[in-house]
Amino acid sequence: MKRVGVWAALLVVALAFGYPFWWLVSASLKDRAHVFDNALLPRPFSPGNYVEVWRAVPLLTWIGNSVAVGLAAAVAATATSALVAFGFAMFRFPGRNALFGVVLATMMLPAAVTMVPVYLEWHALGLATTQIPLWAQNLFGSAFYIFLLRQFFLGLPSEVFDAAKVDGASAWRLFTSMALPLAKPGLVVVFVFELKAAWTDLVKPLIYLREPELYTLPRGLKAVLDRFGEGGEEQWELVLAASAIATVPMVLLFLVAQRHFVRGTVTQHVE
């Protein structure tokens, strides 16, 4: 194909993939009579939808919950996955490779299999209706991130570590003062991936959160959809305004951290 043809095709693709975003923002700024009109620009211009949905539901609380849960999930996943990955990358001991095989196998394990028993565990602990189950599992490392960070640690020049070992540095010092700073790009990848995962997840909030004050943004958005969407009050402009509010932070996160998302995506491939 000629260059021009390629660029023309890409332009069409970009329009197709970009259109829903444009449509979302535009429709969220239309009044009820025009929300279905698919016009590119909102006429009449009704930014009041955002004020109205903000008043109708506790969006600020939900955003706060999502930020708190997202940060807890991302910090926990990054810290402990780095710890475990370092263990796999830097030490030799019997059973290590078999254990790493188990880590890889859990990546393939369907999450649906442990959904019920893990819920019952949190229930037994009396925490099944709190936000804790949304992030606390990350305190024990996460298979994909362990795999990803192990790759980073293996890629670090081993001479530096050998020299430090000869100098008598403890394993903990090797980890905190050498490995972590050097693996910073990898840590950022894990952090932004998990932040995105926690921000967008609906499954766990559906299982665990009962009180609307505890809802994260996706769970709240589901409530908005149920109340104002089809079969509800049919006020789609409010649903779309809330959807835009939930989406914009992720778009910004991607624009800031695009490199890291791409890097994390292309490192997924393990054989």
Next chain:
Amino acid sequence: MVVGERGGRAEGAVVVGRARRARRGAVTVSGREARAGWLFLLPWVIGFVAFTAGPMLFSLWLSLTHYDMLKPPTFVGLDNYREALVDERVGTALWNTVFFTVLHVPAQIVLALGLASLLRRAGRGSGFFRTVLYLPVMTPPVALAAMFLLLLNGQHGAVNGFLGWFGFQGPNWTTDPVWIKPGLVVMSLWTVGSTAVLYLAALTRVPVERYEAARLDGASPWRQFWHVTLPGISGTVYFTAVVNTIASLQVFTEAYAMFFGARAKQSAEGDAALFYVIHLFQEAFGSLRMGYASALAWGLFVVIAVITAVQVRLSRRYVHYEGERS
């Protein structure tokens, strides 16, 4: 093997690993090193026991009981499994799930491959297009569900508006039971970007010399694609096929957000979008039938394990790995 921009470094890592293994023969592993290693792994070992292995055994036992969280579990043998075999909703859910997977996985792969080839040919300046392609992946699935309930709407939706330009009368994607699953597949293709980015990375690693050799032999672009490109990236394609299959057999969020939940319409539309994990979720957290839901979960586990095993078998025949070629 790891693909990507770090391919070179990852290979270096493999070499380091080999050197270490060679060294291991000479140097006996010190007890101190083993102890330190295990300490670093401790969080994962605890988590594995508490949130993976333990729960799996627990759920295996639960699947042999009736348990509603009010009374203690009562042992019922294989009753739950027998019930699952004749449960009409399990049949519906399985059919829906397989139907979705069979459409979604190949469509996703073909589209991602096409988009990645386009991006590859664009060369420099493809960055902008890569961004646009990847952005949908960032959208929260519930927002996606809300948007596509309208975009796929039979009367007002932009998708049918687009089809109308070409004289097609689009179906009622969100209400006609026949079209609900195809509609969900169309929607799932909007988030093809991450797979496309993965393929792009794989494409850039196919050696240019192979294309040159093929061109010298007078191979058409189509033959080049079949004989150079596809073998070169078949490992990556296979990997995404396996992972996407496992994921789409567990499809839940978008369909649940669109057709289930508080709204009281569990009629025809609900049935057409009743996927396996949605059924499991409803049995567990709607009807509190924890034993039955655990049996459903193990059923899914077996189905996924069998399908993955078949895919591994097929890969031996069709997938070329770099190491084996030269």
